[in-house]
Amino acid sequence: xxxxxxxxxxxxxxxxxxxxxxxxxxxxxxxxxxxxxxxxxxxxxxxxxxxxxxxxxxxxxxxxxxxxxxxxxxxxxxxxxxxxxxxxxxxxxxxxxxxxxxxxxxxxxxxxxxxxxxxxxxxxxxxxxxxxxxxxxxxxxxxxxxxxxxxxxxxxxxxxxxxxxxxxxxxxxxxxxxxxxxxxxxxxxxxxxxxxxxxxxxxxxxxxxxxxxxxxxxxxxxxxxxx
Amino acid sequence: xxxxxxxxxxxxxxxxxxxxxxxxxxxxxxxxxxxxxxxxxxxxxxxxxxxxxxxxxxxxxxxxxxxxxxxxxxxxxxxxxxxxxxxxxxxxxxxxxxxxxxxxxxxxxxxxxxxxxxxxxxxxxxxxxxxxxxxxxxxxxxxxxxxxxxxxxxxxxxxxxxxxxxxxxxxxxxxxxxxxxxxxxxxxxxxxxxxxxxxxxxxxxxxxxxxxxxxxxxxxxxxxxxx
DNA sequence: ATAGTCAATTGATAATTATCAATTAGTTTT
DNA sequence: AAAACTAATTGATAATTATCAATTGACTAT
Numbered sequence: 001x002x003x004x005x006x007x008x009x010x011x012x013x014x015x016x017x018x019x020x021x022x023x024x025x026x027x028x029x030x031x032x033x034x035x036x037x038x039x040x041x042x043x044x045x046x047x048x049x050x051x052x053x054x055x056x057x058x059x060x061x062x063x064x065x066x067x068x069x070x071x072x073x074x075x076x077x078x079x080x081x082x083x084x085x086x087x088x089x090x091x092x093x094x095x096x097x098x099x100x101x102x103x104x105x106x107x108x109x110x111x112x113x114x115x116x117x118x119x120x121x122x123x124x125x126x127x128x129x130x131x132x133x134x135x136x137x138x139x140x141x142x143x144x145x146x147x148x149x150x151x152x153x154x155x156x157x158x159x160x161x162x163x164x165x166x167x168x169x170x171x172x173x174x175x176x177x178x179x180x181x182x183x184x185x186x187x188x189x190x191x192x193x194x195x196x197x198x199x200x201x202x203x204x205x206x207x208x209x210x211x212x213x214x215x216x217x218x219x220x221x222x223x224x225x226x227x
Numbered sequence: 228x229x230x231x232x233x234x235x236x237x238x239x240x241x242x243x244x245x246x247x248x249x250x251x252x253x254x255x256x257x258x259x260x261x262x263x264x265x266x267x268x269x270x271x272x273x274x275x276x277x278x279x280x281x282x283x284x285x286x287x288x289x290x291x292x293x294x295x296x297x298x299x300x301x302x303x304x305x306x307x308x309x310x311x312x313x314x315x316x317x318x319x320x321x322x323x324x325x326x327x328x329x330x331x332x333x334x335x336x337x338x339x340x341x342x343x344x345x346x347x348x349x350x351x352x353x354x355x356x357x358x359x360x361x362x363x364x365x366x367x368x369x370x371x372x373x374x375x376x377x378x379x380x381x382x383x384x385x386x387x388x389x390x391x392x393x394x395x396x397x398x399x400x401x402x403x404x405x406x407x408x409x410x411x412x413x414x415x416x417x418x419x420x421x422x423x424x425x426x427x428x429x430x431x432x433x434x435x436x437x438x439x440x441x442x443x444x445x446x447x448x449x450x451x452x453x454x
Numbered sequence: 455a456t457a458g459t460c461a462a463t464t465g466a467t468a469a470t471t472a473t474c475a476a477t478t479a480g481t482t483t484t
Numbered sequence: 485a486a487a488a489c490t491a492a493t494t495g496a497t498a499a500t501t502a503t504c505a506a507t508t509g510a511c512t513a514t
Contacts, residue, residue, distance in 0.1 A: 075381050083385055085377050100370040105377060132356065142369035143327040149376035150312050150332060154302050157384050157421050158310055160472095160500065186462060194384050196502055201462055387470065387502090413492065423472055428492055 005048075007115060010041030016117075021067055021091055026119070026141060029133040037130050040120045046113060047071075053094060053108035053116065060098035062118050066090050069114025070175070070182055073106040074191075084191045086152060087111075089175050093141050099124060112182050156193055164193045165203045166227045169213065173222055183220035232275075234342060237268030243344075248294055248318055253346070253368060256360040264357050267347045273340060274298075280321060280335040280343065287325035289345045293317050296341025297402070297409055300333035301418075311418045313379060314338075316402050320368050326351060339409050383420055391420045392430045393454045396440065400449055410447035 008015065016027055017035055044067070047053050053064060053071060071088040085106055088094050097105050098121050127134045155167045168189065172181045184192065189200040207213040212226040235242065243254055244262055271294070274280050280291060280298060298315040312333055315321050324332050325348050354361045382394045395416065399408045411419065416427040434440040439453040 075377070077381075077385065083381055085380055097370050097373065100366050102370065105374055128362065129359065135355065139327050139365075139369075142366075142372070143324050143329065145369070146324065146372050146376065147332055149373065149380070150302070153312055153376070153380060153384075154304075154310055157380075158304065162500095197461095198463085198503080199501060202464080202501095205463060389470095424491095425473080425493085426471060429471095429494080432493060 005046045006043055007046045008044035010043055015044075016042060019117075021065070026063075026065060026093065026124075026134070026137050029137055030127070030131065031133060034127060034131045034133055037127055038123055039126070040123050042117055042119050042123065044115060044117050046115050047110040048113055049110055051110050053110065053114075054104045056105065056107050057103045060095055060102060060104045061121055063096055063098050063121065063124065064094040064108075064116040064118055066092050066094060067115040067117060069110060069112040071108050071114055072111050072184075072188065073108055075106055082191050083194070084188060086148060087192075092144070092148075096141060096145060099138075111184060111188070161193070161195050161199050162203055162206075164195070165189065165200065165207070168192060169207075169220070169222050170224070170227060172220075173224065180219045180221045183215055183218055232273045233270055234273045235271035237270055242271075243269060246344075248292070253290075253292060253320060253351075253361070253364050256364055257354070257358070258360060261354060261358045261360055264354055265350055266353065267350050269344055269346050269350065271342060271344050273342050274337040275340055276337055278337050280337065280341075281331045283332065283334050284330045287322055287329060287331045288348055290323055290325050290348065290351065291321040291335075291343040291345055293319050293321060294342040294344060296337060296339040298335050298341055299338050299411075299415065300335055302333055309418050310421070311415060313375060314419075319371075319375075323368060323372060326365075338411060338415070388420070388422050388426050389430055389433075391422070392416065392427065392434070395419060396434075396447070396449050397451070397454060399447075400451065407446045407448045410442055410445055 014035075016030075016038075017032065019027075047069070054060070054062075056075070066088050068090055071092075071094055072084045073086045073088065073094075074082050075085050076082045088108075094108050094116070095104055097103075124134065124138075128138065155171060156164055158164070159167070172183070175181050183204075186201040186204065187197045189195075189204070190197045193200070204213065204215075208215060210226070212223055214221045241262075243257075243265075244259065246254075274296070281287070281289075283302070293315050295317055298319075298321055299311045300313045300315065300321075301309050302312050303309045315335075321335050321343070322331055324330075351361065351365075355365065382398060383391055385391070386394070399410070402408050410431075413428040413431065414424045416422075416431070417424045420427070431440070431442075435442060437453070439450055441448045
């Protein structure tokens with residue numbers, strides 16, 4: 001197991017203030033002064049492909065913001081199979097259930113090398129009781145979790161396998177600006193859509209044959225007009 | 228269209244204080260004094276079967292607590308079909324996305340006659356900025372939305388139709404204390420599980436034949452040991 | 455470069471589910 | 485109670501997907 005690397009140590013919020021994804025994330029409304037309230041470090045880490053950010057039923061002490069890469073939230077079934085419950089991309093929050101004092105609800109595993117900022121729960125509680133600037137973003141974050149879950153349910157569980165794979169590809173394509181995106185393994189595609197690995201593979205192969213999809217290494221481009 | 232009936236007019240929070248489902252709902256941590264902060268009425272309504280509590284894309288001004296009955300959250304597809312995204316039961320909050328200033332994300336339709344309390348968003352914002360007692364319940368509510376969505380995804384989209392119907396029946400059975408529960412129409416079961424009405428009907432009929440399930444009117448009992 | 459390993463693909467077949475069509479049961483209206 | 489609806493059930497068949505098995509391709513570590 002590769003070890004999680006600290007990428008950037010805490011500098012007292014200076015970096016948070018100028019963070020490039022700040023407007024996507026939790027702290028976008030905070031003012032200069034608010035950062036002086038932070039008494040615990042917010043460190044930045046790199047999670048290598050395949051590593052766990054956290055494990056289901058761990059005591060949840062931290063919320064994470066995703067800065068780059070992709071995280072899958074996984075739930076293991078009794079029969080050894082697994083279901084991917086959601087994908088998290090830059091700007092999303094992981095482990096938001098920590099705010100509730102509960103344990104983590106999923107396994108969070110990096111699909112790509114992923115940079116995250118690790119925020120202690122106490123920091124959020126501290127901020128929330130001392131400035132009015134966090135509440136709105138917090139509500140917005142929860143709401144995003146809800147609407148993501150709904151979109152997921154509606155787009156990825158409706159229609160036959162071919163339609164679901166097509167919807168997944170469009171969803172993944174939305175993630176990335178550069179026109180190409182990380183294509184999960186066929187097993188993960190199966191776990192995302194509730195179909196078998198073989199069915200996922202057949203459909204992806206078919207899309208490639210038809211020229212709807214080009215894959216190189218694990219990166220994919222789609223021809224949106226074909227879907 | 229039947230009209231929504233006001234069941235109980237606002238009495239300044241007296242009723243909230245002694246509400247029997249208070250410990251399930253949003254206001255469980257509030258103190259006597261906190262209720263004096265409420266300057267807008269929280270009324271109680273009865274929504275008859277089939278009526279809409281709210282409509283997708285309506286401006287969201289109210290959050291609702293479900294006191295009795297059952298609500299389905301529905302998303303209509305382009306092809307005229309629909310998908311039920313979640314079921315809400317007593318103690319659940321409906322329309323929590325109102326707190327975010329957004330529009331409602333679903334159609335909320337009563338499956339049974341349903342009693343709700345209608346809480347203006349301003350009341351929640353008012354309380355939240357004047358007492359520390361609401362924040363925790365609010366976070367807990369959001370978290371419940373998340374974990375409900377996950378349970379839904381894991382239990383109702385995994386396995387073949389028979390397993391999914393069985394899981395749904397177990398899920399519905401959990402709802403009710405009296406050992407019998409409202410059984411949705413076959414069409415709604417289909418929309419809940421992403422299967423056709425006919426498949427839902429075949430499986431329900433089979434369960435009845437096998438003695439796993441008894442149905443009278445729309446109320447059902449199951450023999451849990453058979454699943 | 456080569457062997458070894460794991461992921462992806464493909465084939466053949468069985469099982470499941472959708473679709474179309476008809477019939478039966480249950481409710482509501484007259 | 486009879487008529488009119490609507491929901492539920494069932495049948496026959498086509499389409500989709502899972503399952504089991506084998507092969508091919510891609511990548512890693514010597």
